[in-house]
Amino acid sequence: MSSRDQIFSAIRKNxxxxxxxxxxxxSVVIGYPDLLSQFSxxxxxxxxxxxxxxxxxxxxxxxxxxxxGTFVIDTTAEHPSxxxxxxxxxxxxVDTAIIRGGVAVAENGSIWVTxxxxxxxxxxFIAQQLILIINEKDLVPTMHQAYERISINETGFGVFIAGxxxxxxxxxxxxxxxxxPCGMVAVIVRES
Amino acid sequence: xxxxxxxxxAFIQDEARTNWHDETLWFVRQKRDKAAHGLxxxxxxxxxxxxxxxxxxxxxxxxxxxxxxxxxxxxVQVHWASDAAEHNRIIHDIIKKKGITRIVKSKSxxxxxxxxxxxxxxxxxxxxxxxxxxxIVQFRHEPPSHIVLPAIHLKKQDVxxxxxxxxxxxxxxxxxxxxxxxxxxxxxEKFIASELAITGVNFAVAETGGFVVxxxxxxxxxxxxxxxxxxxxxxxxKLIPKASHLSVFLRLxxxxxxxxxxxxxxxxxxxxxxxxxxxxxxxxxGRSNILGKADFRxxxxxxxxxxxxxxxPVYRRSGGFSYHTAVAGPIxxxxxxxxxxxxxxxxxxxxxxxxxxxxxxxxxxxxxxQLWKWRQxxxxxxxxxxxxxxxxxxxxxxxxxxxxxxFSGASARWVLRYMPFMVKxxxxxxxxxxxxxxxxxxxxxxxxxxNKKK
Numbered sequence: 001m002s003s004r005d006q007i008f009s010a011i012r013k014n015x016x017x018x019x020x021x022x023x024x025x026x027s028v029v030i031g032y033p034d035l036l037s038q039f040s041x042x043x044x045x046x047x048x049x050x051x052x053x054x055x056x057x058x059x060x061x062x063x064x065x066x067x068x069g070t071f072v073i074d075t076t077a078e079h080p081s082x083x084x085x086x087x088x089x090x091x092x093x094v095d096t097a098i099i100r101g102g103v104a105v106a107e108n109g110s111i112w113v114t115x116x117x118x119x120x121x122x123x124x125f126i127a128q129q130l131i132l133i134i135n136e137k138d139l140v141p142t143m144h145q146a147y148e149r150i151s152i153n154e155t156g157f158g159v160f161i162a163g164x165x166x167x168x169x170x171x172x173x174x175x176x177x178x179x180x181p182c183g184m185v186a187v188i189v190r191e192s
Numbered sequence: 193x194x195x196x197x198x199x200x201x202a203f204i205q206d207e208a209r210t211n212w213h214d215e216t217l218w219f220v221r222q223k224r225d226k227a228a229h230g231l232x233x234x235x236x237x238x239x240x241x242x243x244x245x246x247x248x249x250x251x252x253x254x255x256x257x258x259x260x261x262x263x264x265x266x267x268v269q270v271h272w273a274s275d276a277a278e279h280n281r282i283i284h285d286i287i288k289k290k291g292i293t294r295i296v297k298s299k300s301x302x303x304x305x306x307x308x309x310x311x312x313x314x315x316x317x318x319x320x321x322x323x324x325x326x327x328i329v330q331f332r333h334e335p336p337s338h339i340v341l342p343a344i345h346l347k348k349q350d351v352x353x354x355x356x357x358x359x360x361x362x363x364x365x366x367x368x369x370x371x372x373x374x375x376x377x378x379x380x381e382k383f384i385a386s387e388l389a390i391t392g393v394n395f396a397v398a399e400t401g402g403f404v405v406x407x408x409x410x411x412x413x414x415x416x417x418x419x420x421x422x423x424x425x426x427x428x429x430k431l432i433p434k435a436s437h438l439s440v441f442l443r444l445x446x447x448x449x450x451x452x453x454x455x456x457x458x459x460x461x462x463x464x465x466x467x468x469x470x471x472x473x474x475x476x477x478g479r480s481n482i483l484g485k486a487d488f489r490x491x492x493x494x495x496x497x498x499x500x501x502x503x504x505p506v507y508r509r510s511g512g513f514s515y516h517t518a519v520a521g522p523i524x525x526x527x528x529x530x531x532x533x534x535x536x537x538x539x540x541x542x543x544x545x546x547x548x549x550x551x552x553x554x555x556x557x558x559x560x561x562q563l564w565k566w567r568q569x570x571x572x573x574x575x576x577x578x579x580x581x582x583x584x585x586x587x588x589x590x591x592x593x594x595x596x597x598x599f600s601g602a603s604a605r606w607v608l609r610y611m612p613f614m615v616k617x618x619x620x621x622x623x624x625x626x627x628x629x630x631x632x633x634x635x636x637x638x639x640x641x642x643n644k645k646k
Contacts, residue, residue: 089384157463158460167409173348
């Protein structure tokens with residue numbers, strides 16, 4: 001008998017009597033009077049920063065005003081052809097990555113980003129700084145509404161990103177910038 | 193094999209460090225409280241999580257089939273391992289077949305449970321742990337002492353000394369930012385060069401065949417997206433039925449673990465990137481056996497947040513190594529006796545049964561009840577030291593005889609008052625590192641008889 005069959009037969013023999021499933025009743029879940037201010041407060045508290053702009057044009061101007069270093073990859077605009085195949089060694093010198101984000105979650109400051117938008121899966125993690133552009137209308141109160149809005153298997157890889165990479169593994173001292181971005185900015189566009 | 197009490201005794205030799213360990217973990221527990229109290233529906237969330245897990249355990253076979261079917265359709269290769277040895281062999285076979293030498297690994301308690309690193313080392317394969325805390329303890333040839341905070345037993349000067357030796361950092365520079373930056377440079381080199389990345393799995397989703405890995409550092413993502421082979425290892429109990437259930441667990445996990453609203457990265461893997469191979473190794477290693485035990489199967493609901501570690505008065509004051517196992521703390525004390533009741537017979541006794549672990553558990557595992565049940569099981573099976581057994585029998589004899597009980601209590605108070613030297617000597621385990629209490633003037637019973645008519 002293969003290990004697979006062994007495992008299945010042991011599970012079938014030992015599993016408890018059927019227990020019914022549960023569908024969370026979202027009416028008891030927390031809501032926020034002002035999603036944008038909640039999102040911004042949380043993201044700032046976890047080491048990110050947040051900028052609200054009126055239009056896509058304003059977003060462009062604001063991003064242009066930021067110090068982004070020399071090697072910038074902007075997947076929302078024209079980007080190097082073959083970005084998907086770019087080697088980790090080449091990506092390691094990216095100073096700033098600019099990527100469009102999807103649904104954004106007020107309770108925890110996280111933003112859903114899929115493979116379609118990042119083009120290269122390594123990009124949002126290996127860049128020294130990450131800028132995510134989102135629409136205000138994509139703000140939801142909690143993870144429950146976020147999962148209602150997305151299909152997690154729409155692409156081969158998707159991630160909720162909440163702020164810059166960080167660690168507290170040395171004596172519980174928080175250090176921003178573990179392996180990935182040392183800075184993370186969310187640009188929130190009011191109209192779209 | 194040294195037991196918990198003996199190992200704890202060594203840990204508490206350094207009182208200042210013990211106090212730091214205790215206070216730091218209590219601080220993490222307080223952060224958890226603050227995060228939990230921020231959500232009015234917290235208790236409801238715990239209940240949902242518990243019910244989802246109970247439901248999944250009772251349909252484990254069909255959800256595993258669904259998961260396997262969907263993962264295969266996504267182009268992921270699925271492997272099944274009955275035990276730790278088979279898990280390690282499967283991974284080694286993939287490495288061998290491809291002639292891979294550069295391997296990075298993010299945190300996975302399952303691979304610790306299976307002693308994967310040690311096994312691969314014996315085969316001449318080096319694995320680089322990439323979680324900062326895990327890299328620190330790997331340099332020091334130590335196991336992690338906590339499942340979420342692997343290097344919590346160390347002070348920054350220890351890390352500085354270790355990094356000076358292995359990464360040639362400045363001697364005596366204990367600045368956490370400086371040390372973290374040094375590790376960043378070192379590990380980014382390893383990520384960029386890696387051919388194969390091993391990760392754990394926080395949650396696997398039956399309906400999509402995908403899995404979620406949570407980190408703050410981004411080390412799982414740096415590894416998996418750089419390498420051309422990704423192997424994810426999971427115990428089968430990581431499975432949940434639907435994508436929408438992820439909301440319940442992701443809301444609970446980081447808040448329970450560190451008090452964060454969510455981890456920095458919650459990465460959802462479904463398909464390998466073009467040109468990449470993705471493998472999932474699904475491991476039993478005793479889990480199907482636990483599934484059959486009505487008293488203990490609840491422990492399979494665990495999502496490895498370590499809230500029970502941080503709240504436990506015994507863990508905080510005895511350190512992870514005292515548990516001589518990969519998963520320490522209260523949850524480790526009820527899981528490990530399933531795997532080897534003789535070797536881990538001491539663990540269910542490393543508890544005051546205060547119940548705090550059960551109160552903070554995000555999936556409502558009855559941890560302290562299980563600790564108490566394990567004590568009975570292990571005593572019945574003859575795995576408890578004779579002395580403890582005799583003491584318990586003696587205790588039961590006295591407690592079952594009211595007159596004798598009253599006489600014993602009075603004698604003890606008399607001894608404490610007039611002959612304290614009788615109890616203040618080294619053989620009395622209650623006197624080790626403790627002051628004996630001041631003897632009360634009368635017993636509760638005496639007080640009650642005196643006062644009940646007033």
